[in-house]
Amino acid sequence: MLQTPDRVLAEHYHDLQTKPLYPALISYRTSGPVVAMVWEGPNVVCSLRTVIGHTDSAETAPAPSGGSADSVEGAPRDSQLWFQSSELVHGADENHQSSIYAA
Structure with a gap:
């Protein structure tokens, strides 16, 4: 279980960075820990x-x-x-x- 670093999320979702859903996705994924x-x-x-x-x-x-x-x-x-x-x-x-x- 970990709090995901921003750099990991940016790389993991690099294909979605230009999509309108990207800011909400990153906000959600940083709102708490992940397993x-x-x-x-x-x-x-x-x-x-x-x-x-x-x-x-x-x-x-x-x-x-x-x-x-x-x-x-x-x-x-x-x-x-x-x-x-x-x-x-x-x-x-x-x-x-x-x-x-x-x-």
């Missing part, structure tokens, strides 16, 4: 989407979480943004390549 996680495992994206919902609102029902990597490919960038490598603990099976960040 940041990295999940790993087979079919983790599908499993996580069941818990927090899709990043595309047209594909999901309302979800309790505020954000996540939008793909397996985007997860390493987001993981490095939010965590130092020494903070990550890998599961017993490190051969799988699926991981996703959520905050």
Whole structure:
């Protein structure tokens, strides 16, 4: 659990900085602490989407979480943004390549 630094939010939401929703999004995300996680495992994206919902609102029902990597490919960038490598603990099976960040 952490209070998100402004620089992390600016980088995490860099694609949205020109959108009208950006100021409200940043205000909301800085209004309290977040729980940041990295999940790993087979079919983790599908499993996580069941818990927090899709990043595309047209594909999901309302979800309790505020954000996540939008793909397996985007997860390493987001993981490095939010965590130092020494903070990550890998599961017993490190051969799988699926991981996703959520905050």
